[in-house]
Amino acid sequence: MLASTLHAERDVHLYLAVGDADLAALAATDQVLDTQERERASRFIRPADRELYQAAHVLLRRALSRHEPVDPAAWRFSRGAYGRPEIAAPAPPTGERLLFSLAHTRGLVCCAVTDATAVGIDAECERPLSDALDLARRFFAPVEAAALAALSPAERTAGFYAFWTLKESFVKALGVGLTMDLDRFAFRLAPGRPGTIDLTLAPPLADSDWRFVLLRIDREHTVAASVRAQAGARFCVHPIAPAGRLPRSVLTARSAGVCFEDPSCSCGKPDSDG
Numbered sequence: 030m031l032a033s034t035l036h037a038e039r040d041v042h043l044y045l046a047v048g049d050a051d052l053a054a055l056a057a058t059d060q061v062l063d064t065q066e067r068e069r070a071s072r073f074i075r076p077a078d079r080e081l082y083q084a085a086h087v088l089l090r091r092a093l094s095r096h097e098p099v100d101p102a103a104w105r106f107s108r109g110a111y112g113r114p115e116i117a118a119p120a121p122p123t124g125e126r127l128l129f130s131l132a133h134t135r136g137l138v139c140c141a142v143t144d145a146t147a148v149g150i151d152a153e154c155e156r157p158l159s160d161a162l163d164l165a166r167r168f169f170a171p172v173e174a175a176a177l178a179a180l181s182p183a184e185r186t187a188g189f190y191a192f193w194t195l196k197e198s199f200v201k202a203l204g205v206g207l208t209m210d211l212d213r214f215a216f217r218l219a220p221g222r223p224g225t226i227d228l229t230l231a232p233p234l235a236d237s238d239w240r241f242v243l244l245r246i247d248r249e250h251t252v253a254a255s256v257r258a259q260a261g262a263r264f265c266v267h268p269i270a271p272a273g274r275l276p277r278s279v280l281t282a283r284s285a286g287v288c289f290e291d292p293s294c295s296c297g298k299p300d301s302d303g
Contacts, residue, residue: 038288039146039240039258044092045139046084046269047247047276052138054271056083061090061102085138088269089131092140095267097121113204130201130254137250147257149202151194154250161189169196170215172229187251191243191281192216194253195226199239202255218243224282242289243282261286 046055056079059067066086073079090101099119107117116127131140132152141150158164162185165174173192180188195216200209217227226241240262244252256262264287268275280289 038261038263038286039143039256041141041143041148041254041256041258041262041264042092042096043139043141043150043242043252043254043264043266044088044269045137045246045252045266045276046088046271047137047250048272048274049136050272051270051274052080052084052136055087055138055269056080058087059083062086063102063105081133081135081138085131085133085140088138089129089140091269092142092267093127093129096127096142097123097125109204111205111208113201130198132198132201132252134250137246137252139252141254141256143256147202147204147255149198149200149255150252151197151201151254152246152250152252153190153194155186155190158186158189161185165189165192168211170212170229172215172217176218188218190251191218191253194251195241195243195255198241198253198255199228202239202257216241218282221282223280226282226284228284239284240287241282241284242280242287245279245281247276247278258286261288263288263290266291 046052062083070079070082073082090104093104094101103119104116105118106114109115121127126145127142128146128148129140129142130148130150132150134152135154137152137154139150139152141148162177165177169192177185177188196211215229219225226243228239238257238259239255240258241253241255242264246252254264266278278291283289
């Protein structure tokens with residue numbers, strides 16, 4: 030079950046599966062998906078896209094059923110005013126209101142689950158970006174674009190994905206999707222192992238009740254998660270590996286008041302092979 034009132038911090042559970050074998054194994058159990066999900070999956074032209082969608086939604090159902098005694102196939106979902114998916118049925122037997130956020134990218138699926146508060150997650154499979162700085166100047170806050178400009182070209186792509194996933198996870202937590210301009214708020218990433226994350230918000234969004242983590246998974250994926258939590262937050266990672274392979278995660282940055290738990294995490298230490 031999720032955090033009880035005995036914990037002052039908010040518990041956020043991050044579930045992830047990485048790699049072709051594990052994604053294929055999840056997708057192969059798509060009988061737990063409902064009719065709407067199966068119909069949507071069938072509309073993907075590329076088999077790889079269809080498998081990624083199936084794996085992500087199977088992962089979500091399995092994750093939710095770790096927190097409530099509900100069969101994974103029994104969950105039903107609706108969409109809010111801005112398209113954010115929400116649980117429609119069944120009502121949680123324990124009375125705990127579960128909120129979640131789902132993301133997938135090439136080679137990785139993940140979700141965040143917590144109780145009764147805004148949460149968001151985003152993931153990107155890193156690829157070389159020759160126009161990272163141009164994109165940042167177009168879409169990011171000026172202070173973020175300036176921070177990227179100060180990095181070496183070798184560091185700039187990773188920096189871009191760090192800002193992008195943090196910003197995407199935040200707007201997903203707010204539940205407004207891409208209706209919000211990404212330059213209305215700004216992240217600051219201070220160096221360290223792990224580094225620190227600070228957020229500056231413009232009115233009417235301004236409050237300090239947000240906590241963040243930034244992860245690097247298997248050296249090629251960036252994952253960011255956001256949660257509204259006044260008293261701090263505890264992020265717990267749960268790799269789901271049907272094929273038996275556990276991904277390696279590195280905590281690259283977190284905001285103040287965050288506790289991080291992941292037995293496989295090297296907590297900001299660089300990879301031994303560089």
